[in-house]
Amino acid sequence: MLLIQLWQFILDPANTFWDHTLAYLQVCAVSVALATVLGIVIGVAVVRSPLLSFVAVNLSGLMRAIPIIAFLAAALPYLGVGFKPTIVALTLLGIPPILLNTYTGIRSIEPAIIDAARGMGLNTRQILLRIQVPLVLPIVAAGVRTSAVQIVATATLAAIIGAGGYGEYIVNGLYEFKTVQILAGALPVALLAMLVELLMGWLQRALTPAGLRVQETALSEAVRA
Amino acid sequence: MARIAFHEVSKYYRGASKPAVDHVSFEVAESSICMLLGTSGSGKTTLLRMVNRLIEPSSGTITIDGHSILEENPIQLRRRIGYVIQQVGLFPHMTIAENVRLTAEIAGWSKDRMERRVDELLTLVGLDPAEYRRRYPRQLSGGQQQRVGLARALASDPAILLMDEPFGALDAITRVHLQDELQRIQREMRKTILFVTHDVEEAFRLGDQIAILSEGRLVQIGSPVDLLLRPADEFVSRLIGSDNIQRQLQYLPVRSAMLAGTEAAGEDERQPRCSSEATLLEALMSLIASGAQALLVYDEQSQAPIGTITLSAINQAITTVRHTETAPTTVSPAH
Ligand SMILES: Nc1ncnc2c1ncn2[C@@H]1O[C@H](COP(=O)(O)OP(=O)(O)O)[C@@H](O)[C@H]1O
Numbered sequence: 001m002l003l004i005q006l007w008q009f010i011l012d013p014a015n016t017f018w019d020h021t022l023a024y025l026q027v028c029a030v031s032v033a034l035a036t037v038l039g040i041v042i043g044v045a046v047v048r049s050p051l052l053s054f055v056a057v058n059l060s061g062l063m064r065a066i067p068i069i070a071f072l073a074a075a076l077p078y079l080g081v082g083f084k085p086t087i088v089a090l091t092l093l094g095i096p097p098i099l100l101n102t103y104t105g106i107r108s109i110e111p112a113i114i115d116a117a118r119g120m121g122l123n124t125r126q127i128l129l130r131i132q133v134p135l136v137l138p139i140v141a142a143g144v145r146t147s148a149v150q151i152v153a154t155a156t157l158a159a160i161i162g163a164g165g166y167g168e169y170i171v172n173g174l175y176e177f178k179t180v181q182i183l184a185g186a187l188p189v190a191l192l193a194m195l196v197e198l199l200m201g202w203l204q205r206a207l208t209p210a211g212l213r214v215q216e217t218a219l220s221e222a223v224r225a
Numbered sequence: 226m227a228r229i230a231f232h233e234v235s236k237y238y239r240g241a242s243k244p245a246v247d248h249v250s251f252e253v254a255e256s257s258i259c260m261l262l263g264t265s266g267s268g269k270t271t272l273l274r275m276v277n278r279l280i281e282p283s284s285g286t287i288t289i290d291g292h293s294i295l296e297e298n299p300i301q302l303r304r305r306i307g308y309v310i311q312q313v314g315l316f317p318h319m320t321i322a323e324n325v326r327l328t329a330e331i332a333g334w335s336k337d338r339m340e341r342r343v344d345e346l347l348t349l350v351g352l353d354p355a356e357y358r359r360r361y362p363r364q365l366s367g368g369q370q371q372r373v374g375l376a377r378a379l380a381s382d383p384a385i386l387l388m389d390e391p392f393g394a395l396d397a398i399t400r401v402h403l404q405d406e407l408q409r410i411q412r413e414m415r416k417t418i419l420f421v422t423h424d425v426e427e428a429f430r431l432g433d434q435i436a437i438l439s440e441g442r443l444v445q446i447g448s449p450v451d452l453l454l455r456p457a458d459e460f461v462s463r464l465i466g467s468d469n470i471q472r473q474l475q476y477l478p479v480r481s482a483m484l485a486g487t488e489a490a491g492e493d494e495r496q497p498r499c500s501s502e503a504t505l506l507e508a509l510m511s512l513i514a515s516g517a518q519a520l521l522v523y524d525e526q527s528q529a530p531i532g533t534i535t536l537s538a539i540n541q542a543i544t545t546v547r548h549t550e551t552a553p554t555t556v557s558p559a560h
């Protein structure tokens with residue numbers, strides 16, 4: 001029975017499943033965190049310059065179009081192998097959705113809203129904290145959600161460049177034709193990806209202010225009617 | 226307390242060949258409504274936004290009660306000036322109550338005082354607090370949103386209100402409704418209001434004074450009656466529609482068409498009467514309704530009979546106005 005074999009594989013200390021899990025989570029968490037910080041920082045930085053934002057937005061679009069394996073393979077000669085290059089590759093992969101959403105989120109705030117706020121005598125910090133952040137945060141969260149799911153799913157490939165984690169099971173399993181080993185890598189990844197998707201979806205909704213949700217409700221009701 | 230004075234104010238935008246505002250000087254009396262009227266691009270918005278320093282003048286000075294606004298901290302200045310814009314700009318993630326009380330909150334008011342103020346303001350602008358406090362801007366119609374915009378601008382009880390085509394995006398019926406409300410509110414609050422519009426009818430309905438701008442220059446400033454009777458030039462005359470019979474009837478006072486002497490009407494007690502400050506339209510309707518040949522005109526103040534008004538006098542007056550070519554001397558514009 002495959003499931004029992006899988007369970008035994010996981011429990012067998014020789015296979016160091018928990019170490020693999022930890023390595024995997026570590027790679028993912030560090031990459032998502034870095035991509036989030038960099039994506040937001042770059043997004044905010046380019047938003048005021050038409051030229052910079054043109055470059056950043058199009059570069060991000062291009063990067064999303066590159067297949068993930070091609071990305072890792074192309075990066076290999078430059079980044080070498082191990083933990084750090086894996087982080088670099090996954091972070092680069094995760095930046096575009098976050099950068100794009102940060103940029104479009106800021107741009108999508110009606111200028112009249114900022115104009116009204118300035119006219120009322122709010123200072124720059126008050127406008128940022130009370131108006132811009134609450135309005136942009138849910139959109140950034142949607143970008144982080146996309147990035148996180150992508151990073152979690154892609155991190156298996158990191159085994160190719162020697163960063164360990166579940167990918168090792170998959171790579172070795174394929175090499176040795178061991179289904180159980182392949183599953184021991186693939187199933188947790190699938191579960192983790194779904195978990196991240198659910199968690200981030202919940203976070204995104206939690207960060208969306210009620211006032212922004214009302215229109216969606218009205219719209220979806222109109223569609224259903 | 227708030228008299229606004231513009232002195233030789235100009236604004237040159239970077240890279241523009243012509244100034245957006247060109248040596249404009251005029252005053253807005255305390256507690257009055259001054260309409261800035263002009264076609265698109267004439268510099269109305271630029272002029273308005275210099276008052277709360279969202280735009281800095283290139284030269285000239287603007288004073289409030291004699292004090293130059295350039296010497297005041299812009300943030301402090303804006304907090305004592307209400308600002309209402311066409312797109313309203315309500316904060317979509319905040320409830321109506323949160324929108325209205327934001328400035329009070331920043332100013333550190335107590336919660337009780339803020340809540341009372343919100344209820345007071347919503348009531349003032351014709352929105353039932355119980356129903357609207359907790360709603361979000363997107364759950365309101367355009368007209369309701371602008372009512373909230375007005376309430377928000379009035380939150381800290383500013384003496385000055387700047388309004389940039391506040392009713393420009395509303396349908397005709399809602400617009401007239403809100404114009405009436407603004408007049409009602411103004412009778413209560415007596416703010417000094419600078420109001421941008423490109424709608425001549427709106428300028429006439431609301432304005433104590435109308436400042437006409439063209440290509441950044443102040444062409445003429447005067448009361449609606451001044452403008453109708455003595456347009457500075459062909460441009461003003463065409464812009465305000467000096468030959469618009471309806472407008473003349475609605476805004477010209479009986480005084481401007483009255484015949485001297487009271488004999489024609491007779492001094493009979495029962496003779497239909499009208500005030501010298503009534504509009505020609507009111508006189509006309511009175512004439513038709515009573516079937517009389519003439520109305521006895523009495524002075525608004527002394528209540529003494531001072532003349533008569535007849536159908537042909539009204540006709541004569543509006544025909545004269547229509548055919549008056551540009552009057553030689555008028556209220557002098559800046560240039
Ligand atoms: N930020 C700006 N930069 C450059 N030119 C501007 C800017 N804002 C307005 N202008 C120009 O200044 C003139 C007056 O504009 P504006 O004050 O908006 O007029 P109005 O409100 O009467 O339509 C127009 O020619 C407009 O194109």
Ligand SMILES: [Mg+2]
Pocket residue numbers: 269270271
């Ligand atoms: Mg304008």
